[in-house]
Amino acid sequence: MIIKVLGPGCNKCKSLEESINAAVKEAGVAAVVEMVEDNKEIEKYKVKSTPALVIDEKVVSTGKQLTAQEVKTLF
Numbered sequence: 545m546i547i548k549v550l551g552p553g554c555n556k557c558k559s560l561e562e563s564i565n566a567a568v569k570e571a572g573v574a575a576v577v578e579m580v581e582d583n584k585e586i587e588k589y590k591v592k593s594t595p596a597l598v599i600d601e602k603v604v605s606t607g608k609q610l611t612a613q614e615v616k617t618l619f
Contacts, residue, residue: 545575550586551594559609560595567615
């Protein structure tokens with residue numbers, strides 16, 4: 545599974561990345577977590593707000609700080 549956090553590297557983005565890492569660990573799933581801060585790359589996903597969460601190239605959340613529990617429901 546490839547999980548991406550799209551955003552400018554703000555505190556909300558970092559918080560989401562921490563929640564994702566915790567969720568991956570708790571769920572015991574094999575995943576690669578990437579932080580995407582490049583605006584041109586973010587534009588490819590056509591998201592209107594960040595942070596955005598992308599799982600296996602599908603945008604599953606935008607503009608929200610999710611908890612680890614909320615992230616696990618998206619796997």
